[in-house]
Amino acid sequence: xxxxxxxxxxxxxxxxxxxxxxxxxxxxxxxxxxxxxxxxxxxxxxxxxxxxxxxxxxxxxxxxxxxxxxxxxxxxxxxxxxxxxxxxxxxxxxxxxxxxxxxxxxxxxxxxxx
Amino acid sequence: xxxxxxxxxxxxxxxxxxxxxxxxxxxxxxxxxxxxxxxxxxxxxxxxxxxxxxxxxxxxxxxxxxxxxxxxxxxxxxxxxxxxxxxxxxxxxxxxxxxxxxxxxxxxxxxxx
Numbered sequence: 001x002x003x004x005x006x007x008x009x010x011x012x013x014x015x016x017x018x019x020x021x022x023x024x025x026x027x028x029x030x031x032x033x034x035x036x037x038x039x040x041x042x043x044x045x046x047x048x049x050x051x052x053x054x055x056x057x058x059x060x061x062x063x064x065x066x067x068x069x070x071x072x073x074x075x076x077x078x079x080x081x082x083x084x085x086x087x088x089x090x091x092x093x094x095x096x097x098x099x100x101x102x103x104x105x106x107x108x109x110x111x112x113x114x
Numbered sequence: 115x116x117x118x119x120x121x122x123x124x125x126x127x128x129x130x131x132x133x134x135x136x137x138x139x140x141x142x143x144x145x146x147x148x149x150x151x152x153x154x155x156x157x158x159x160x161x162x163x164x165x166x167x168x169x170x171x172x173x174x175x176x177x178x179x180x181x182x183x184x185x186x187x188x189x190x191x192x193x194x195x196x197x198x199x200x201x202x203x204x205x206x207x208x209x210x211x212x213x214x215x216x217x218x219x220x221x222x223x224x225x226x227x
């Protein structure tokens with residue numbers, strides 16, 4: 001069964017600090033992996049997409065890494081801001097174009113405190 | 115929210131009543147999706163559409179039906195609402211396929227009493 005596990009479930013950090021969110025998956029065959037940010041009361045918004053051949057990708061203060069061999073990804077947030085408070089969702093897609101091409105993690109809820 | 119609107123944004127209804135949620139897009143994207151989001155679960159696909167009048171089931175389709183008569187509109191109907199269908203419902207769109215980046219609407223919060 002395709003699964004995406006995220007850790008931690010929730011995290012509280014102080015403004016200005018760095019943090020790393022983890023995503024482990026068992027999806028196969030792997031196509032790509034996305035990180036979404038979901039602000040409270042809003043729909044998810046894509047932060048970054050990584051394909052099989054990519055190890056690192058940055059989007060401003062967000063840096064995603066991918067290790068396709070160990071099936072792990074991380075999202076590193078540098079110099080956190082209050083606006084980073086949100087849920088971060090890891091989404092993995094399979095290579096086949098079957099009915100369920102996406103598997104969603106349940107998310108990590110990040111709270112940045114002043 | 116990428117030219118996607120959902121209506122209503124909030125709804126309270128009683129068990130056994132029919133409920134229809136609407137998703138409207140202005141992006142002319144071919145694919146549209148309905149998801150539900152519950153605490154402790156990832157987003158779960160209910161139904162999706164790959165064109166006008168072309169729809170298919172997702173992993174949690176029981177108790178739900180959909181219709182798409184125009185490119186821009188995708189309706190989700192709960193034929194007879196149950197308390198287990200209390201959830202936040204998100205519509206999403208993508209241009210060419212389920213594996214592409216999906217753009218999500220603002221969500222509809224549904225409470226079934």
